[in-house]
Amino acid sequence: MSAWQTFLEAREIWQEPLLAAAIAGALCGFLGVYVVLRRTVFVSAALTQLSTLGLVAALVVQEAAGVEVESAAVQLAVATLFSVAGALVLGGLAGRRLPSEAGVGYAYVTAGGLVVLGSARLVHAAHDLGGMVFGNAVAVSGTELAALAVVGALCAVAHLVFGRRLVFVSFDADTAAAMGVPPARWDGMLFFTLGLAIPASARALGALPVFAFLTVPAASSLLAGLGLGASFTLAAALGFVAATGGYVLSWFAQSPTGATMVALAALSVPLAWLAGRRRP
Amino acid sequence: MTPLVALEDAAIGYGRRALLTGVSVAVQPGDFLAVVGPNGGGKTTLVRTLLGVLPPVTGRRVQPRPISVGYVPQRDQVEARWPLTAAEVTMLGRTPRIGPGRRPSKADHAAVAAALDRVGIASLAEKPFRTLSGGQRQRTLLARALAAEPELLVLDEPANGLDPSAELATLDVLAELHGAGGIAVVMVSHRIEAVLNYARTIAFADWEQGIWTVGGLGEAVSSGALSKLYGRPVTVREDGGRWFVHPGPTPMQNGFRAPRDAEGGER
Numbered sequence: 001m002s003a004w005q006t007f008l009e010a011r012e013i014w015q016e017p018l019l020a021a022a023i024a025g026a027l028c029g030f031l032g033v034y035v036v037l038r039r040t041v042f043v044s045a046a047l048t049q050l051s052t053l054g055l056v057a058a059l060v061v062q063e064a065a066g067v068e069v070e071s072a073a074v075q076l077a078v079a080t081l082f083s084v085a086g087a088l089v090l091g092g093l094a095g096r097r098l099p100s101e102a103g104v105g106y107a108y109v110t111a112g113g114l115v116v117l118g119s120a121r122l123v124h125a126a127h128d129l130g131g132m133v134f135g136n137a138v139a140v141s142g143t144e145l146a147a148l149a150v151v152g153a154l155c156a157v158a159h160l161v162f163g164r165r166l167v168f169v170s171f172d173a174d175t176a177a178a179m180g181v182p183p184a185r186w187d188g189m190l191f192f193t194l195g196l197a198i199p200a201s202a203r204a205l206g207a208l209p210v211f212a213f214l215t216v217p218a219a220s221s222l223l224a225g226l227g228l229g230a231s232f233t234l235a236a237a238l239g240f241v242a243a244t245g246g247y248v249l250s251w252f253a254q255s256p257t258g259a260t261m262v263a264l265a266a267l268s269v270p271l272a273w274l275a276g277r278r279r280p
Numbered sequence: 281m282t283p284l285v286a287l288e289d290a291a292i293g294y295g296r297r298a299l300l301t302g303v304s305v306a307v308q309p310g311d312f313l314a315v316v317g318p319n320g321g322g323k324t325t326l327v328r329t330l331l332g333v334l335p336p337v338t339g340r341r342v343q344p345r346p347i348s349v350g351y352v353p354q355r356d357q358v359e360a361r362w363p364l365t366a367a368e369v370t371m372l373g374r375t376p377r378i379g380p381g382r383r384p385s386k387a388d389h390a391a392v393a394a395a396l397d398r399v400g401i402a403s404l405a406e407k408p409f410r411t412l413s414g415g416q417r418q419r420t421l422l423a424r425a426l427a428a429e430p431e432l433l434v435l436d437e438p439a440n441g442l443d444p445s446a447e448l449a450t451l452d453v454l455a456e457l458h459g460a461g462g463i464a465v466v467m468v469s470h471r472i473e474a475v476l477n478y479a480r481t482i483a484f485a486d487w488e489q490g491i492w493t494v495g496g497l498g499e500a501v502s503s504g505a506l507s508k509l510y511g512r513p514v515t516v517r518e519d520g521g522r523w524f525v526h527p528g529p530t531p532m533q534n535g536f537r538a539p540r541d542a543e544g545g546e547r
Binding site (some may be wrong): 037160161162164165167168170171172174175176177178179180181222225226227228231280 | 328331332333349350351352353357358359361362363364365368369372373375376378380381407408410411421424425428434
């Protein structure tokens, strides 16, 4: 039996993770255009760390209370809560004494430190954390897939309906405000969708691929020198291809899945640079 | 006359910190208000407060009815990296008129084309904004403001970084718009000579010296007032219906006839 036939016959193993990878790759790729153009790349890293902190907090409380809850839904809900709250705070940072990057850095290192401290207290649930932090795109539960699909649909609707306003406040917040498009409201919506997308994607793929998909496909699409609409489409497509292609490649190469996805995404950058050299 | 927007005995600033106090100014339909003062004098803060982007520290902002506003920010505040064409940047000015989930209508596209044409860059519509020169970007931002079909057009240092020809062309477009369309214009500039021949009303703002005055050109512009504002001798003269401002010597030393006030005194 060929390796390809073996792969096809094992469909029950990979169909849910592959679908999750496809959704998360496309979703993070699309949102990444905002992340990169708004120079908030490290906000996404901090949010990933905050969602991990939420997961650790949920696990620590469960163990301390002696509750045996193996519920991905509860853990994901708490991680999402942390991530959304962090997104709304970090997205609104506009310090006059400190650049906003300092606040992002503070959130990142504080959350990172608390994750280590919290995980050190975990006895039984440490394995739950491993998949979240280091990536575990191999096994994705039905609940996680459903949550990711709902988040993906919500984000798609929000960006389809309100995309013009989100672009306006991102491109020129002062003018948007002066012309009756309030940045606080629409920035809030943009960062809310990021806050939703990151933990749902990280739960399915792991932190490293999510950070990569929020950065690399968008960077590639912008390097290619396309217009804004085409950049969103290309970034989503690149995220989709890198996530699903990386998953399949890792199956055949027996390589770590998340890292293979990231490596495949990274390949798009020099290719896009070459393609975009002749564009203005 | 009911103003489009006004500040009444307002203190303006950030948070609880007031930069200028006792600010009262009303922008009437068809007005042309120039806000002049040195760099960092609080002009942009004033305009942001007038537009409702910043709340006044004390006092109040009055806007009797909803109005359409066109705003041209300082050019370096706009991120040029975004992969938008000049037409797409201009279309952003239509955003308040385009409902959620809707695509721009034929009327929106027509308004964008007309705005680009009006500022003389129709041929650059499909050019990426980032590839335009400084003057062309400035015109694009002006086109975006015009695409909003504003009743109130607000410009923050629109001539900054422009060569004299581009500066004059921009100001002439403004004068034409103001004259033809009856749009109220509020224009911020640190260079009084750039606005003196276009404005009807002029305001001086400098928070370091605590200066805030507003009035008609004839009453507010004088060598004394400008010398105090800029902290050095400044000469104002009127010649052939146009106003000129020069740093340095007195009008008599320079051979100019200084404008006279109602009593015949030198202003």
